[in-house]
Amino acid sequence: MGILAGMRVVESSAFVAVPLAGMTLAQMGADVIRFDLPQGGLDYTRWPVTRTGQSLFWAGLNKGKRSIAIDVKSPRGREIAQQIICADGPDAGLFITNLAVAGWTDHATLAAHRADICTVTLRGDRHGRPAVDYTVNPAVGFPSVTGPEDSRDPVAHALPAWDCIAGNMVVSGLLATERHRLRSGTGQAVDLTLKDVAAAMLGHLGIIGEVQINKTRREKAGNALYGAYGQDFICADGRRIMVVGLTKRQWKNLLAVTGMAEAAGALAQALGVDLADEGARWTARHAITALLAPWFAARRVADFADMFDRAGVTWSVFRTFEDALADDPDLSTDNPIFDTVTQPGIGSYLTPGLPFSFTRTPREAPAPAPLIGQHTEAILSDIARLPDTEIAALFDAGIVAQPSKSDLKLAS
Amino acid sequence: MGILAGMRVVESSAFVAVPLAGMTLAQMGADVIRFDLPQGGLDYTRWPVTRTGQSLFWAGLNKGKRSIAIDVKSPRGREIAQQIICADGPDAGLFITNLAVAGWTDHATLAAHRADICTVTLRGDRHGRPAVDYTVNPAVGFPSVTGPEDSRDPVAHALPAWDCIAGNMVVSGLLATERHRLRSGTGQAVDLTLKDVAAAMLGHLGIIGEVQINKTRREKAGNALYGAYGQDFICADGRRIMVVGLTKRQWKNLLAVTGMAEAAGALAQALGVDLADEGARWTARHAITALLAPWFAARRVADFADMFDRAGVTWSVFRTFEDALADDPDLSTDNPIFDTVTQPGIGSYLTPGLPFSFTRTPREAPAPAPLIGQHTEAILSDIARLPDTEIAALFDAGIVAQPSKSDLKLAS
Numbered sequence: 001m002g003i004l005a006g007m008r009v010v011e012s013s014a015f016v017a018v019p020l021a022g023m024t025l026a027q028m029g030a031d032v033i034r035f036d037l038p039q040g041g042l043d044y045t046r047w048p049v050t051r052t053g054q055s056l057f058w059a060g061l062n063k064g065k066r067s068i069a070i071d072v073k074s075p076r077g078r079e080i081a082q083q084i085i086c087a088d089g090p091d092a093g094l095f096i097t098n099l100a101v102a103g104w105t106d107h108a109t110l111a112a113h114r115a116d117i118c119t120v121t122l123r124g125d126r127h128g129r130p131a132v133d134y135t136v137n138p139a140v141g142f143p144s145v146t147g148p149e150d151s152r153d154p155v156a157h158a159l160p161a162w163d164c165i166a167g168n169m170v171v172s173g174l175l176a177t178e179r180h181r182l183r184s185g186t187g188q189a190v191d192l193t194l195k196d197v198a199a200a201m202l203g204h205l206g207i208i209g210e211v212q213i214n215k216t217r218r219e220k221a222g223n224a225l226y227g228a229y230g231q232d233f234i235c236a237d238g239r240r241i242m243v244v245g246l247t248k249r250q251w252k253n254l255l256a257v258t259g260m261a262e263a264a265g266a267l268a269q270a271l272g273v274d275l276a277d278e279g280a281r282w283t284a285r286h287a288i289t290a291l292l293a294p295w296f297a298a299r300r301v302a303d304f305a306d307m308f309d310r311a312g313v314t315w316s317v318f319r320t321f322e323d324a325l326a327d328d329p330d331l332s333t334d335n336p337i338f339d340t341v342t343q344p345g346i347g348s349y350l351t352p353g354l355p356f357s358f359t360r361t362p363r364e365a366p367a368p369a370p371l372i373g374q375h376t377e378a379i380l381s382d383i384a385r386l387p388d389t390e391i392a393a394l395f396d397a398g399i400v401a402q403p404s405k406s407d408l409k410l411a412s
Numbered sequence: 413m414g415i416l417a418g419m420r421v422v423e424s425s426a427f428v429a430v431p432l433a434g435m436t437l438a439q440m441g442a443d444v445i446r447f448d449l450p451q452g453g454l455d456y457t458r459w460p461v462t463r464t465g466q467s468l469f470w471a472g473l474n475k476g477k478r479s480i481a482i483d484v485k486s487p488r489g490r491e492i493a494q495q496i497i498c499a500d501g502p503d504a505g506l507f508i509t510n511l512a513v514a515g516w517t518d519h520a521t522l523a524a525h526r527a528d529i530c531t532v533t534l535r536g537d538r539h540g541r542p543a544v545d546y547t548v549n550p551a552v553g554f555p556s557v558t559g560p561e562d563s564r565d566p567v568a569h570a571l572p573a574w575d576c577i578a579g580n581m582v583v584s585g586l587l588a589t590e591r592h593r594l595r596s597g598t599g600q601a602v603d604l605t606l607k608d609v610a611a612a613m614l615g616h617l618g619i620i621g622e623v624q625i626n627k628t629r630r631e632k633a634g635n636a637l638y639g640a641y642g643q644d645f646i647c648a649d650g651r652r653i654m655v656v657g658l659t660k661r662q663w664k665n666l667l668a669v670t671g672m673a674e675a676a677g678a679l680a681q682a683l684g685v686d687l688a689d690e691g692a693r694w695t696a697r698h699a700i701t702a703l704l705a706p707w708f709a710a711r712r713v714a715d716f717a718d719m720f721d722r723a724g725v726t727w728s729v730f731r732t733f734e735d736a737l738a739d740d741p742d743l744s745t746d747n748p749i750f751d752t753v754t755q756p757g758i759g760s761y762l763t764p765g766l767p768f769s770f771t772r773t774p775r776e777a778p779a780p781a782p783l784i785g786q787h788t789e790a791i792l793s794d795i796a797r798l799p800d801t802e803i804a805a806l807f808d809a810g811i812v813a814q815p816s817k818s819d820l821k822l823a824s
Contacts (some may be wrong), residue, residue: 003588006595020616028588042659047639047691048622048630056621057639063616107771126747129721130662134637135728138644138654139740143635144732146570147559154644154652154730156635158558161573164613168580173768175587176415176440180773182594183418188772199743200764201576202733203750204432204475209468210460211737212761218460218733223555223568225546227459227469232550232566240566242550247454250542279459309541316547318566320556321614321630325623328551331611335538338615349624352612356585359519360600361592 002029002354003361008092008383009174010085011035011065012072012105014042016133016160017122017194018098019061020167025174026064027354027366033379034062035081036372038069038401044372054345062369063341063351068380069373069401077399078104083384086114093187094178096170098122107189116187118177120170125195133160133194140198141207145218166197224285228278229254231289232318233296240318241301243292243308248276250314257304257311258295267291325350336363343368344411371411373402414441414766415773420504420795421586422497423447423477424484424517426454428545428572429534429606430510431473432579437586438476439766439778445791446474447493448784450481450813456784466757474781475753475763480792481785481813489811490516495796498526505599506590508582510534519601528599530589532582537607545572545606552610553619557630578609636697640690641666643701644730645708652730653713655704655720660688662726669716669723670707679703737762748775755780756823783823785814 007030011022019034026032036044046057068084071077082104085095093114100106100121110117124131134156137143143154173190181187202208210216223232229245245251255261264275267287273280281288301317308315325331332350333340341351353366380391380400394400402408419442423434431446438444448456458469480496483489494516497507505526512518512533522529536543546568549555555566585602593599614620622628635644641657657663667673676687679699685692693700713729720727737743744762745752753763765778792803792812806812814820 003592048618056618060616060618130726134642138730139728141731141733141736142571157569159554165576172583180415191769196767200767203764204472206460206468206472230546314542316551318550319553321553324553350620352615355608355612357603
């Protein structure tokens with residue numbers, strides 16, 4: 001029983017953010033129902049895909065949900081979908097989407113079916129234009145400060161960070177709204193745009209102040225930690241590591257373990273700065289790096305790894321995804337957030353559950369993503385409360401669908 | 413009245429994630445109280461700073477909170493802090509931290525004061541080692557796939573994405589736990605690590621499946637959109653833009669507006685692929701880019717911007733932070749999430765409020781960050797319920813502090 005057991009959320013979504021929100025709610029124990037077109041939606045074949053074309057992306061972002069395959073382009077399909085979204089129960093009537101359509105899943109339409117419906121809608125930008133992580137990120141400026149110091153070209157992040165942030169905000173927006181409904185009796189429409197998530201973060205991180213108050217231009221700084229000391233180094237074995245001297249303690253530990261305290265003192269004196277001040281470490285970072293680089297160049301990671309850990313140095317190696325999965329026990333079933341899960345059509349592989357641990361609600365093993373329409377019959381019967389004869393007629397008319405009996409059997 | 417009005421959360425934190433969580437809760441209307449050391453904590457002078465050394469970073473991440481300056485290194489300071497964390501009220505007894513200390517802010521200690529206390533603790537990794545965004549990101553592999561195709565060197569993101577994601581997860585973890593407490597009467601300890609947040613995301617995004625099922629290696633792809641079509645181009649005015657053809661509609665719109673439908677058809681025929689398939693667009697991306705590049709090279713952004721918007725093309729320009737703030741109305745008070753706020757000691761500048769809009773709980777203007785200890789007296793009196801004589805004695809003993817009268821006057 002997850003911490004949200006009893007809550008029901010309906011999702012109409014594609015791509016990263018809202019699917020991630022629904023998956024997070026499902027891994028917290030909510031009953032999350034997603035509408036799928038019988039042939040799959042916009043992101044059903046999104047890369048990465050297996051050699052047989054199954055989307056590892058879709059499987060990853062829809063774990064633990066239930067799926068009803070329903071043709072929401074048909075009027076009857078829409079009516080049934082609205083019934084499901086607006087089904088009664090104090091812990092239901094919650095809807096998240098990035099595919100809101102006026103006249104059928106907008107808040108006003110749904111509120112005619114259930115007055116206290118809560119909807120959270122993620123859009124591209126506040127003007128109603130489409131936007132994705134790949135367009136929002138260049139627009140707000142992060143690629144201009146990413147990449148090597150000597151490069152002029154902008155570098156976009158590979159992690160769809162704004163999607164991941166926005167998805168988690170959809171979760172908190174929904175929980176806050178449901179909390180408010182419980183106290184006030186009123187539901188509401190919550191709107192959020194991907195662009196605004198990024199725009200707001202520029203302010204939260206102090207970047208707007210830097211431009212408007214300091215009138216300075218942030219430069220590219222390679223892999224250096226901005227504003228204090230943190231740098232990547234190449235070791236004798238060719239491996240690259242990152243070390244961090246952000247806090248006074250981290251800085252002291254780093255100097256102690258590399259035997260550089262005295263040399264750093266001499267450097268500080270030569271430069272006329274106090275390296276106990278984090279800003280001074282940032283300004284002097286190239287000189288500090290020059291001091292430390294030979295130390296790392298003369299040693300293999302294995303020569304200092306244990307020593308660094310014992311000394312409380314904040315550091316890590318750079319890995320590829322392949323190396324991380326091969327070498328890091330945190331990316332294995334040694335880590336209780338992971339389990340090996342069999343995803344029908346794909347196979348068995350390492351699968352993350354919820355990264356939270358709650359002391360009173362035991363950890364649940366991650367569940368696979370549903371087959372498209374795996375739960376069509378149960379949802380029509382238990383939630384839309386349709387009689388069996390009508391359910392049969394809907395299947396016959398092609399308004400709803402489910403996997404073949406053999407696929408269903410394999411998945412259950 | 414924000415959507416969380418009435419809720420009280422106490423925060424002991426530094427750096428990005430947990431301060432961001434508290435700030436988000438405060439912007440949703442919760443009364444968020446942060447403990448500050450009288451001289452400021454670990455991140456009180458974190459860059460970017462103004463010329464006079466005021467942290468724009470700290471101001472950005474602590475907006476709308478209340479601050480009590482209290483020496484939590486003294487036994488009496490800790491007792492009072494525990495009283496404040498564990499003060500009664502059904503909507504209080506909520507604590508978030510990344511600085512948990514055994515014996516004074518761990519869950520078991522706090523639960524002795526208030527049995528239903530809910531705590532959310534963010535740590536570095538599950539082994540108790542410190543970790544920051546700058547070490548977690550290289551460890552899980554994203555820098556290895558970031559940056560130009562021809563580069564071998566890993567590139568770290570400049571946005572502290574894992575911190576931003578984890579901070580928003582702290583918000584949802586707290587709201588889920590408070591919801592559970594309301595129904596069960598029991599509080600609990602919630603734990604989350606920055607490393608696990610990143611490790612889990614590898615799985616959610618399909619990257620673990622790519623390694624373990626496909627046994628393929630993800631390569632760097634510059635600024636290309638992974639898995640479909642999306643690319644940056646240089647225009648005749650020297651500006652760089654990003655265009656996206658992720659969905660069928662986006663792809664069709666892009667070809668239509670650039671007049672490339674026929675040429676793309678010939679290209680598809682020549683390559684023997686169906687470019688209506690997003691994976692085929694990814695595989696053929698270099699050829700598609702070669703087709704489109706001359707079109708952009710011959711045009712200034714102003715030549716096609718309106719046309720692209722009217723045609724529903726998903727695109728954006730690349731900007732620096734400075735350009736974004738100078739040129740983009742979404743980063744100005746035209747956007748209702750922003751306001752001009754005066755931050756004492758820093759000045760007036762564009763400041764983001766909550767990016768959500770809620771139909772039933774009106775938008776509130778963003779508030780500045782507190783001065784260290786701005787609310788010491790009120791919190792000791794109203795929440796710790798200490799008599800005036802004892803409050804005076806605590807000030808005399810230096811266990812609590814507040815700004816000078818003139819600073820307080822300026823801030824209020």
